[in-house]
Structure formats: C-alpha cells, structure tokens
Amino acid sequence: MKLSMWSNYYGDLSLKDSLAKIAEAGIKYSELAGLSLFTSSQNVSRLIEDFQRHSSSIGIKTPQVHGSFGGQDHYLEPDSQEWNARLELFRKEIRVAGILKIPVMVYHPIWFAKTTKISLKKLRDANRLFYRELLPDLQKNKVSIALENISGVCGTAESLLELIDHIGGDRHLGICLDTSHLQAYSDGDAARFIRRAGSRLIATHFSDALLHGKRDMHLLPIFSQDGAGGWVNWAAIRDALEEIDYKHLFNLEVPGSGVNTPMPVREQRLNEYVKIMDAFFKNKF
Numbered sequence: 001m002k003l004s005m006w007s008n009y010y011g012d013l014s015l016k017d018s019l020a021k022i023a024e025a026g027i028k029y030s031e032l033a034g035l036s037l038f039t040s041s042q043n044v045s046r047l048i049e050d051f052q053r054h055s056s057s058i059g060i061k062t063p064q065v066h067g068s069f070g071g072q073d074h075y076l077e078p079d080s081q082e083w084n085a086r087l088e089l090f091r092k093e094i095r096v097a098g099i100l101k102i103p104v105m106v107y108h109p110i111w112f113a114k115t116t117k118i119s120l121k122k123l124r125d126a127n128r129l130f131y132r133e134l135l136p137d138l139q140k141n142k143v144s145i146a147l148e149n150i151s152g153v154c155g156t157a158e159s160l161l162e163l164i165d166h167i168g169g170d171r172h173l174g175i176c177l178d179t180s181h182l183q184a185y186s187d188g189d190a191a192r193f194i195r196r197a198g199s200r201l202i203a204t205h206f207s208d209a210l211l212h213g214k215r216d217m218h219l220l221p222i223f224s225q226d227g228a229g230g231w232v233n234w235a236a237i238r239d240a241l242e243e244i245d246y247k248h249l250f251n252l253e254v255p256g257s258g259v260n261t262p263m264p265v266r267e268q269r270l271n272e273y274v275k276i277m278d279a280f281f282k283n284k285f
Contacts, residue, residue: 001241001281003274004029004064004251006205009266011259016054023058025270031106031203031251032065038096039089048099062102064203064249067093067145069108075118076110078129086110087130091137098141104203104248106146106176109154109163123153124166131167138172146176146203149193151185157196164200174202178253179232183209184216191236198244205253208232218256220273223285238280250277 007030010018015037022030041047055062068089076083090107097105109127131145138144147160154160157175164173175197179190194201207218208231222231241250257269279285 001246001250002029002248003027003277003281004031004249005270006031006033006066006251006253006255007062008033009252009254009258009270011255012263015051019055019060019062020058021267022270023060025267026274027270028060029064029249029251030060030062031205031249031253032062032102034066034068035093035096036068038100039092044096048096052100062100064104064106064146064251065093065097065100065102066253067105067107075123076126076130078126083130087133090134094134094137094141094143097143103142104144104146104174106148106203106205108148108150109160120153124163127163128167131173135168135170135172138170144172144174144202146174148176148178148203148205149181149186150178151181155181155186157193161197161200175200176203176205177201178205178207179237180205180207180209180216180218180256183232184214188232190232191240194237194240194244194246201244201246202248204249204251206237206251207254207256218254220252220254220257220269223276223280234280238283250281 005022005027007015007018007022010021011033013021019030038044038047076086094105110130134145147154147163149155149157149160154163160175167173177190177193177197182188182190182193206221208220208222209215209217210231221234223234224231225233258266
C-alpha cells in the first residue's frame, strides 16, 4: 500500500518545508491540504514549476489534494451568486490540479446540510446540478473528484454511491473514506464502508477516533481495541482494502496529531509511524 501523510501535519511550516520533512521520514506520498497557495498567486505558472521541481528533488509525489470546503451547512440556491462563485473556485482548483498532474481531488458534498428545512430530494438535485457542471472540467483536466463521507445525507457509502449515480455515475467521480467522520457521524464500520464502496473508493483520510464519545478527532492510528468496538479496527480495514484491490493512497489526515503537538514529538512520531505502518502493511500485527 502507498503510505501518505497529509501535508498539514507540518502546517506551521511552508508547504516546501512540510513536504521535505515528510520525505525525510521516508514517506513517498502526500495529500496536499489545499491549493490556495496556487489559486491566490499572481504568478501561478512559476509557482507550479518551482513546486514540481522541489517535489521531484525530494522524491515525493502528491497524487491527491483536498479541495476547498466550507458552506456545507447551508443550502446554495442554483445559479445564485454564491453558487456561481463556488463553481468558479472549483473550476480554478481543477485546472491547477490538472497542471500539477494531481489525479484526485477530495471535496465535501456541499449540501450535506444540518438543516432539516431542505428536503433530501432538493439536496440531491442541487448536488447533481452542481457536479454535472464540473464534469467537462474534470474530463478536460484528467482529474477525478472523490466525495468525502460527512454528516447528514452523505454519511454512508450507500448514500455517496446513490449521489454519484444521481449525478450521472461518471468515471471522474468517486468516494473518499474519512474514518473519523465515520466514527463521529455514522456506524464506524470502515471495513463495511470499503467493501460497499468497492472500486469507487479512490481516496482515503485515515485517522483514529473514539466511537463512544462520537468524537471527530483525527488522531494518528492507535492500533488498539477497547473490547467493545470503540476504536478504529485497522486490521479489518487492511483486509477490506486488500479484498477490493485498493491501489490508491493510504493517506493519514491527522490534524488531531498535528500543529498543536510540539514539533519534536511530531518528528519522532512520524519516524516511528513509518516503521509501524510498514509492519502493519506486511501483516506483522
């Protein structure tokens, strides 16, 4: 499996320095935490060239990026000013991802909506309209969107598969599993989610959390069980990934173990985790 560390594990450093430290630990892949560095630049071409040169020099690849998120807890009226502004932002990010040769962009479904005032049908129809608008951009730039499980109407593999089918089932649409979200907002059964998503699973946000408290914690894997199914069952996840022949990143998205943790602790933990994850992938525990 391809071990990856989310670039904001060292979010208190520049992107270049963060990727360099991840590479120094022996990790060859990273999910970029976002593209605002590029989309806000006045000289994006030079910035991209510099980034690609740096990534190549340190031996790290970035085949996955988290797109913009926010505004998920309210309904966007189709063709409103906010709707069109978000479409344009997504198109810009997709273009940049294409230039960077990043094949997978992770997005939160925009209308998972904590409100109960919007019908499920209206939410699905809005998602269908929005993402269908982006299909030509995805095809042109050779980029796929992985819709991430979150609370509300998109908390399960089944709901995400249904949403993708409702959009049109395009080959440029897939699923991202976030284990902390699954613990906090759904049943926590990641292995079942993986098997149900099958070949549609094209991205992962792996982290640990506490099921009984329904906490969205995004911690580094604990590799422990509390006897009542309270924490993430990593062995079951590994088995399920092998069953579906998963070829994409095993990506650790762990803000709960990130910048609020002292730098020396993060450095030591990452060095240790490279060895731990290697043993885990080889079924040594």
